[in-house]
Amino acid sequence: MGRYLRKRIIISVSILFVILLVLFLLMQFMPGSPFNDAKLSKEQVAALKESCGLDKPVIVQFFRYIGKMLRGDLGVSYSISPNTPITTLLVNRFPVTLRIGFLSLVLGTAAGLVLGLITAFFKSRVIKVLFNFITLLGIAVPSYMFAMFFSWTLGYKWKIFPMLYDFRSPTFSSVMPILALSLSVMAIIGQFTKAEARDVMKSDYVLLAKCTGMKSSTIIIKYILRNSLIPVITIMASLLVSLLTGSLVIEKMFAVPGIGGLLTTAISSNDYSVVIALSFVYSALYIVVMLILDLLYCIIDPRVRLGGKPD
Amino acid sequence: MASQSSEITDGGLTVTYHLRDDLKWSNGDPLTAEHFVYAFQRIADPATKSGSIYLITDCCMVENAEEISTGELPVSELGVSAPDKQTFVIDLEQPCPYINSLVTLCCFSPCSREFVNSCSGSYASSADTLLSCGPYVMDRYEPLASQIHLSPNKYYYKDAGITTGVNLQVVGDAQQALMCYETGMLDVIRITGELADLAKDDPHLRAFSTAQIYRLDINHQSNNALKNLNIRKAMAKSIDRESIAKNVVRSGFSALERVVPKDFYTRTDGKDFAEDQKKYIEQMGFDTVKAASLWSKGLKELGVSSLELEFVYAATQSKVAEPIAKQLEDNLRGLKLKLTPLPDKEWLHRIDTGDQYDIILASWVPDYVDPTALYTSCISSGNNHRYHDEQFNDTYLKSQSTSGTQRDEILVQLESKILEDVALIPLFSGEQRYLVADGISGLQVTPTGVEVVVSELRKEKE
Numbered sequence: 001m002g003r004y005l006r007k008r009i010i011i012s013v014s015i016l017f018v019i020l021l022v023l024f025l026l027m028q029f030m031p032g033s034p035f036n037d038a039k040l041s042k043e044q045v046a047a048l049k050e051s052c053g054l055d056k057p058v059i060v061q062f063f064r065y066i067g068k069m070l071r072g073d074l075g076v077s078y079s080i081s082p083n084t085p086i087t088t089l090l091v092n093r094f095p096v097t098l099r100i101g102f103l104s105l106v107l108g109t110a111a112g113l114v115l116g117l118i119t120a121f122f123k124s125r126v127i128k129v130l131f132n133f134i135t136l137l138g139i140a141v142p143s144y145m146f147a148m149f150f151s152w153t154l155g156y157k158w159k160i161f162p163m164l165y166d167f168r169s170p171t172f173s174s175v176m177p178i179l180a181l182s183l184s185v186m187a188i189i190g191q192f193t194k195a196e197a198r199d200v201m202k203s204d205y206v207l208l209a210k211c212t213g214m215k216s217s218t219i220i221i222k223y224i225l226r227n228s229l230i231p232v233i234t235i236m237a238s239l240l241v242s243l244l245t246g247s248l249v250i251e252k253m254f255a256v257p258g259i260g261g262l263l264t265t266a267i268s269s270n271d272y273s274v275v276i277a278l279s280f281v282y283s284a285l286y287i288v289v290m291l292i293l294d295l296l297y298c299i300i301d302p303r304v305r306l307g308g309k310p311d
Numbered sequence: 312m313a314s315q316s317s318e319i320t321d322g323g324l325t326v327t328y329h330l331r332d333d334l335k336w337s338n339g340d341p342l343t344a345e346h347f348v349y350a351f352q353r354i355a356d357p358a359t360k361s362g363s364i365y366l367i368t369d370c371c372m373v374e375n376a377e378e379i380s381t382g383e384l385p386v387s388e389l390g391v392s393a394p395d396k397q398t399f400v401i402d403l404e405q406p407c408p409y410i411n412s413l414v415t416l417c418c419f420s421p422c423s424r425e426f427v428n429s430c431s432g433s434y435a436s437s438a439d440t441l442l443s444c445g446p447y448v449m450d451r452y453e454p455l456a457s458q459i460h461l462s463p464n465k466y467y468y469k470d471a472g473i474t475t476g477v478n479l480q481v482v483g484d485a486q487q488a489l490m491c492y493e494t495g496m497l498d499v500i501r502i503t504g505e506l507a508d509l510a511k512d513d514p515h516l517r518a519f520s521t522a523q524i525y526r527l528d529i530n531h532q533s534n535n536a537l538k539n540l541n542i543r544k545a546m547a548k549s550i551d552r553e554s555i556a557k558n559v560v561r562s563g564f565s566a567l568e569r570v571v572p573k574d575f576y577t578r579t580d581g582k583d584f585a586e587d588q589k590k591y592i593e594q595m596g597f598d599t600v601k602a603a604s605l606w607s608k609g610l611k612e613l614g615v616s617s618l619e620l621e622f623v624y625a626a627t628q629s630k631v632a633e634p635i636a637k638q639l640e641d642n643l644r645g646l647k648l649k650l651t652p653l654p655d656k657e658w659l660h661r662i663d664t665g666d667q668y669d670i671i672l673a674s675w676v677p678d679y680v681d682p683t684a685l686y687t688s689c690i691s692s693g694n695n696h697r698y699h700d701e702q703f704n705d706t707y708l709k710s711q712s713t714s715g716t717q718r719d720e721i722l723v724q725l726e727s728k729i730l731e732d733v734a735l736i737p738l739f740s741g742e743q744r745y746l747v748a749d750g751i752s753g754l755q756v757t758p759t760g761v762e763v764v765v766s767e768l769r770k771e772k773e
Binding site for chain 1: 357358359360361362364365368380381433436451453454455456457458480481482483484487490491493494496654655656663
């Protein structure tokens with residue numbers, strides 16, 4: 001296990017290094033500079049570039065950046081919020097995006113698991129049609145449309161929830177973004193759970209459990225749910241990352257001061273340092289989540305042995 | 312507001328502001344002239360990396376600003392001083408007739424050296440690291456915030472009559488903003504293009520003209536054909552600005568047939584500088600017959616029967632650029648435009664470098680209330696579209712050292728020269744529309760500097 005962990009960490013760091021290099025080079029190849037302003041003279045632009053170290057060769061800039069990053073310094077923003085440390089920008093926004101993304105995942109997963117298990121367990125045609133309708137809707141309709149629907153009904157017509165994020169009541173004002181984001185999660189998890197649970201229900205050990213007269217609830221929790229979780233957890237990792245990176249439209253709509261808006265503003269303003277830092281954080285997040293998942297497999301299913309050798 | 316009086320002496324080279332003696336910061340500390348000195352020094356200091364440096368090196372030439380910005384002289388050598396707590400003096404290298412307008416820009420706001428130092432590098436990055444001297448104080452702020460909250464400043468030098476705070480909300484989705492306005496969640500919202508039709512008959516709609524202008528920049532060096540005056544004139548006269556503004560874009564644009572828009576600059580005699588909107592109709596007025604005749608003449612002089620030009624614009628401005636291109640091609644026989652829509656940053660890059668375009672749809676926001684803020688893009692040292700005219704440069708310089716009616720006449724000469732030479736083709740001036748709920752008064756939208764001024768904003772108690 002320890003050996004496996006070490007190996008994974010080394011691979012992860014190497015991947016992050018490559019990602020950082022590619023990002024850095026891509027940003028260099030993009031046209032324009034953070035100081036696109038027709039009112040600044042060429043000399044003034046050159047002086048600004050020099051003060052930010054952008055006049056140095058790319059390779060020097062890259063390793064200087066890595067050095068600072070290892071000391072926890074992600075640099076400062078050049079243009080969108082000049083001289084503000086990127087860590088300050090992230091510290092303000094990341095918790096908001098993380099909270100909304102995480103709660104959407106929890107809500108969507110819980111609802112998806114319940115829906116999937118119910119549909120797998122009860123063979124009623126009505127339940128099956130209803131399940132297919134809900135999950136197809138959740139998968140096919142983009143979350144933006146749900147956001148518009150909730151805004152119109154729960155916000156505009158019935159005035160139940162605020163239509164904009166409010167720092168004075170962050171939880172209450174996050175209800176609609178969370179609902180909008182969680183529907184697709186619910187649909188995907190529901191489909192996976194149903195398919196997996198059906199397979200598990202046909203297995204010999206469930207049949208044996210039924211024959212021994214075990215209670216249905218025990219069979220579901222102890223055997224069906226647990227054995228259906230592995231593929232569900234795999235998909236949860238990518239869902240979590242896509243919730244954190246892809247909730248941009250929802251953030252824009254509900255004026256959520258999250259990280260998605262920061263990324264697009266930074267890209268359109270050529271704020272290299274912010275773009276690279278955010279992309280790096282996203283990549284690191286994905287890699288860490290995948291690593292945690294691998295370890296979780298081990299706990300959920302003792303048959304999975306990491307590293308190829310039994311403990 | 313901070314200044315009780317000001318005087319310009321020494322042939323326009325020394326500007327003195329006498330401050331009120333009851334000014335205080337929002338933490339109760341006294342506000343003195345030294346804080347204005349420090350604000351100017353921060354802009355000049357290369358360590359600040361200020362993008363506003365051109366304001367004190369080019370727009371108004373503060374003594375030694377250029378040398379300080381390149382690190383040749385220390386910041387203490389900047390031509391600003393505070394002989395006493397209530398007197399702030401600016402020394403200029405050449406007269407700046409519009410200095411009083413220029414210093415109202417946010418970057419020249421006073422700044423407390425002690426407070427900035429106490430923030431150890433995080434100045435102005437949160438509500439705790441901000442000081443105010445205006446009627447409001449920010450009690451909720453973070454860089455690029457989507458929500459900012461202002462509360463009355465109890466140390467403001469007079470009773471501003473403010474009892475409640477102001478919540479500033481950034482809403483990226485226009486439709487969502489409108490719904491919030493209709494439910495009473497927001498009191499004032501800005502109307503953008505997509506909502507223009509929905510709000511056009513609303514009695515609460517208020518329109519404010521801004522000084523932003525949209526224009527076609529002609530690259531005077533890229534293509535031989537564009538050096539021909541008749542070709543440029545023909546292009547200027549073949550665009551029906553009125554119809555594009557009214558029927559195609561519908562919101563945010565007004566037709567502009569001169570460089571300075573109306574309600575921007577007031578002449579010495581108290582009249583609007585751009586009072587006569589039709590003054591340059593001969594050069595810029597839409598006239599397809601004259602345009603065609605000038606075009607044929609131009610082509611004949613060039614010895615060609617057709618022309619192909621590259622028209623560059625920001626992809627986000629396609630709605631404006633495409634009808635312009637169509638009108639140019641329809642009205643000028645033999646003109647073929649290669650349309651190049653670009654992402655904003657690439658488009659800005661091309662404007663900055665003056666390369667890789669024949670004509671480009673550009674916009675210009677003046678920094679201060681003076682026509683030269685719009686003419687500066689045509690002087691040889693400051694333009695990217697490579698227009699060069701010695702006479703224009705000399706007249707521009709003259710405008711910096713004159714005042715009163717004499718200066719107004721020089722400004723007219725500058726405007727006439729740009730339009731007669733078709734150095735650029737003015738198209739539209741910007742306009743901003745707001746929906747203002749019942750019971751809300753005092754909304755101010757200024758053409759330069761701080762766009763929306765909330766200090767006079769009041770809400771009737773329900």
